Amino acid sequence: MKIEELGADGTEKAYEAMRQLRPHLTSAGFVRLVNEVQRPQGYRLVGSWDAASGRVVAAAGFRLQHMLAHGRVLVVDDLSTVPAARGQGHASRLLAWLEREARYHHCVQVHLDAGTHRYDAHRLYVRNGFSIKSFRLTRRL
Template identity: 30%
Template sequence: MNKSYQIRSVKTPTEVQQCWEVVSLLRPHLNKSNWIALAEEMMQQEQYFIDGIFDNDQFVAFAGYRYMTTLHTGNFIYIDDLCTLESHRGKGLASLLLEHVKSIAIANNKDAVALDTDFTNNGAQKVYLKSGFKLAALHLLCDVRK
């Protein structure tokens, strides 16, 4: 990575809005207004944090994560969202964000960092495995809205 990128915490409604271009790549089922409402609700009620990378004041990558405790994993950080603009992929930004979240987990005496990924997202899986993640479980989902 030639350029030195800085990771910043996203906290204000304006900053949440700036995330939309990247978020829409990862979560195309959302629209901008429900993304903003959901993100703000999650940040206020569920300890959801967003840390992002900006390049010339453009939001180009982000990690959305939360602190969790389960009997299976213990006290850990769960990464809900991780995405980079297509124009900035291949520059190590996802790896930088993963290392950033792992350092937060270590600083807060967490047991692990966990995430889920789509079975077909081979590019992201390579990044995760290279960053020290391992296949540890199979996540199953039953959509009850239908």
């Protein structure tokens, strides 16, 4: 299992994994949004490769931020695995990679949001050392 950051020329490789989390996006739409909108705002992608198929089967999108409440943090915007590869350790290895990246950049915390209905994801995150510290409230405009 290989973990590797994906540059702009590799964005499409993360689509199949991200499609599980963001099904409203087409492949072309995903690549355009990531490369033209999100990357200029600091968004980065990292993928976990399946050795047998040579494809990215799990991916995480993240950015570094500085928050008044917490200081420097790494924020995970997106983390997803294709269904056939779940339970094989890809997400846990991505989380470990993200933690190393956060430490490298002198972050004091790693943050991520998970939908309230994503119970399997909650268990994964807690198993990997995350704590539920707050609720993020939203209001549709």
